Amino acid sequence: MPELPEAETIGRALRGALTGRRIERVEIFSPKMRTPLAPLLTARLEGRRFTGVRRRARYLVADLDDGRGLLMHFGMSGVVRLESAAVPRRKHEHVFIYLDDGRIFRFECPRRFSLLEVSDLPLDGKWPSGFAGFGVEPLSDDFCGDHLFRASRGRKTSVKSLLTDNRVVVGIGNIYSAETLFAAGIHPARCASRLTRAECGRLAECAAGILRRAIADGGTTVSDFRNVDGSEGKFALHLQVYGRAGKKCPVCGEIIRSIRQCGRSSFFCPHCQK
DNA sequence: AGAGATACCTGGGAGC
DNA sequence: TGCTCCCAGGTATCTC
Numbered sequence: 001m002p003e004l005p006e007a008e009t010i011g012r013a014l015r016g017a018l019t020g021r022r023i024e025r026v027e028i029f030s031p032k033m034r035t036p037l038a039p040l041l042t043a044r045l046e047g048r049r050f051t052g053v054r055r056r057a058r059y060l061v062a063d064l065d066d067g068r069g070l071l072m073h074f075g076m077s078g079v080v081r082l083e084s085a086a087v088p089r090r091k092h093e094h095v096f097i098y099l100d101d102g103r104i105f106r107f108e109c110p111r112r113f114s115l116l117e118v119s120d121l122p123l124d125g126k127w128p129s130g131f132a133g134f135g136v137e138p139l140s141d142d143f144c145g146d147h148l149f150r151a152s153r154g155r156k157t158s159v160k161s162l163l164t165d166n167r168v169v170v171g172i173g174n175i176y177s178a179e180t181l182f183a184a185g186i187h188p189a190r191c192a193s194r195l196t197r198a199e200c201g202r203l204a205e206c207a208a209g210i211l212r213r214a215i216a217d218g219g220t221t222v223s224d225f226r227n228v229d230g231s232e233g234k235f236a237l238h239l240q241v242y243g244r245a246g247k248k249c250p251v252c253g254e255i256i257r258s259i260r261q262c263g264r265s266s267f268f269c270p271h272c273q274k
Numbered sequence: 275a276g277a278g279a280t281a282c283c284t285g286g287g288a289g290c
Numbered sequence: 291t292g293c294t295c296c297c298a299g300g301t302a303t304c305t306c
């Protein structure tokens with residue numbers, strides 16, 4: 001389930017693989033997705049050349065030589081592979097983009113929450129207008145304790161909900177919010193407006209540290225996520241609380257619990273997190 | 275307006 | 291074995 005480290009991992013791999021490559025042909029096998037894959041995708045891609053790959057939040061944009069951009073979001077189960085035609089098409093591979101080096105950019109998405117479209121207008125290196133509402137990048141200098149402290153004032157919602165709110169800070173989902181809150185020693189149900197400035201500082205520091213380590217490990221593979229070469233993200237080996245309900249806390253030995261927040265599971269140690 | 279709930283989707287696992 | 295039910299979760303959209 002791609003969060004920021006997984007999108008960044010795929011983005012880095014695609015930047016090396018796609019930049020400079022010409023698109024020879026596009027095949028759409030199944031148009032059904034979060035927004036239906038349009039024939040426009042084929043028309044706007046064929047004959048174009050990729051000039052680079054950028055990431056913002058969990059989105060990637062592969063820039064094209066006409067100024068437009070191929071916009072990608074991996075939803076929950078989106079996987080990109082770079083393989084030759086020798087490998088048979090998998091059941092949920094919906095799009096093939098044939099490159100001039102003989103490889104195929106294959107887009108797979110069993111749960112069909114992904115997005116793949118070419119911008120209507122040239123982006124010319126900018127972000128689509130819909131990105132304007134996104135919050136700060138958690139690995140930028142703008143993300144700090146002060147930012148979280150300001151964003152949390154007057155918020156009646158939980159700190160878990162604050163951390164996963166894309167308008168506050170982007171790219172943090174269920175896995176990395178759980179790990180961040182554990183590292184910071186803060187209970188996920190704590191009211192955001194009651195956080196102290198020091199706690200906000202700890203949260204920002206822990207979040208950035210965990211995201212950096214996860215990127216270095218090639219992301220987290222719980223079930224679906226794979227890098228473009230099929231390899232798994234190794235950060236799963238370092239998860240302290242996520243998905244570990246009923247097991248012992250690696251720090252104090254207390255049993256890790258799970259609760260439901262905003263229709264999602266949260267994992268925490270009742271002893272270490274207050 | 276802000277916050278929570280729900281729909282979207284399919285594979286996999288639990289339970290009977 | 292085979293059926294049903296539930297859960298996973300990012301995002302858009304709905305409701306209160």
